[in-house]
Amino acid sequence: MQTFYRRLLELMPRLGLRVTDLGPGTAVVSRRGGRVRTSLGPGADLLTRDDGRYAVSAAGKDAWVVVRDGTRAPAGAWNSVRLGDSGARLLLDDRAEADERKLQLAAAEYLCAQHVAAMLGLYGVNCVFDVGANTGQYAKRLRRLGYTGRIVSFEPTADAYARLSKAAEHDQDWHVHHLGLGREDTVSTIHTGWNTMNSLLPPSDYGRDRYQRFAETSTEEIEIRRLDGVMEKALDGIAEPRPFLKMDTQGYDLEVFAGAGERAGDFLGLQSEVAMLRLYEGSPRMSEAVATYEESGFEITGMYPVTRQAATGRVVEFDCVMTRAKAAPQTG
Incomplete structure (x- = not known):
């Protein structure tokens, strides 16, 4: 004798409904489109649309x-x-x-972002200085990882700044400035047309050999300010500032850092792209950059390869994350 349950299932299609029977006493009723039941293993099934996709x-x-x-x-x-x-x-x-190299670099980028987010939380950072912001990739990543404090982004090139401004327009605690930062207040020219690699420095011979984009360039006049001259405004309204400095300026990070002067001591941590193989003329090698940061009291918490040579495996650049260990909250 047919059960009431079975009779009910047979009635459903007449009402424009589709029925997928999952077994004794269990069925899925859907309004549109068929469903396919795929067994995944003991006690587990997958239900998908019946479109073979x-x-x-x-x-x-x-x-x-x-x-x-x-x-x-x-x-x-x-x-x-x-x-x-x-x-x-x-x-x-x-x-x-x-593709080991591609996998390693993708993993390093992910791990670096996770590590930075963890350090911001550990040190109670409430303002991130995003120097060399480009179109806002770094700031958007911080937001996705849960950072809710202030972000102050600096981008000197017009096209990138326009896109940065648009990215930040609905985020009230993300402030953007059409500026470059450096050792002194001045006006200079920056090489453009190199996508995320625009630089105040010309490419090195190695850089030209590695990247075809360096073969052609145009320049743009930009305003440069010292970091210590913009910090007061950037931190305005934060009762107890705990800032973090991120720099990604294509060979110009030490010039940015020099512009912090004595106020470099205000930062609880920093992130800088340091070079093993120089892509830009006049840019510092990793050893020089790290030594400068260490002299100011920072210590390395993480090193993550950004680019590697495919032929040799050598690292070209690292993302270097550093903090002031003495500034970490003391736990009992």
């Missing part, structure tokens, strides 16, 4: 990857890697495992 592959114990057809990662190409005792796992497809 999804593929499922195992990714370790009790884990599966669902991808749309047409992606470059075919079903079955995933490998789940345990990240020590962190509780995290890394999912790799065959493309990632085939």
Whole structure:
């Protein structure tokens, strides 16, 4: 004898509803489009739209990857890697495992961002100076990672500043300035047309060999201010400022830092792009930059490769994160 449950399921299509029977006493009713039930393993099922666009592959114990057809990662190409005792796992497809350098750099970028966010929290940072902001990538990443304090961004080039301004327009605690920072208040020219690599310095011979973008350039006149001359306004309204300095100025970071003068001591931490292989004429090597920061009381908390030579594996530049260890909150 047909049960009431079964009769009810048969009635649903007449009402314009679709029914996917999942087993005794269980069904999914949907208003539009069919559904497909795919078994993932004992006690686990996947329900997807009946359009043939999804593929499922195992990714370790009790884990599966669902991808749309047409992606470059075919079903079955995933490998789940345990990240020590962190509780995290890394999912790799065959493309990632085939390109070690790209994987390492992507992982370094992720880890650097996570580390900086953790340091901002640990040291109670409430104002980040984002020097060399470009179009706001760094600030937007901080927001995604949960930083809610003030961000003060400096970008000297007109095109990038216009995009930066637009990115920050709905964030009341993200202030932007159409300025470059340096050792002295002046007006100078910057090389443009190099995307995120615009610089006040000309490219080195090595830089020209590495990047085709350096073959052609245009210049733009920009205003440069000392960092210690803009800090008062930037920190206005913060009762107990705890600032952090991020610099990404394509070979010009030490000039920015020099412009902080004695107020460099106000910063609890910094992030600077330091070079093992110089892309710009006159830019400092990593050893010089790190020594300068250390003389001011900063200590390294993390080093993350930004670029590497494909042929040799050598690191070209690192993101160097440093803090004043004595400024860390004391816990009992």
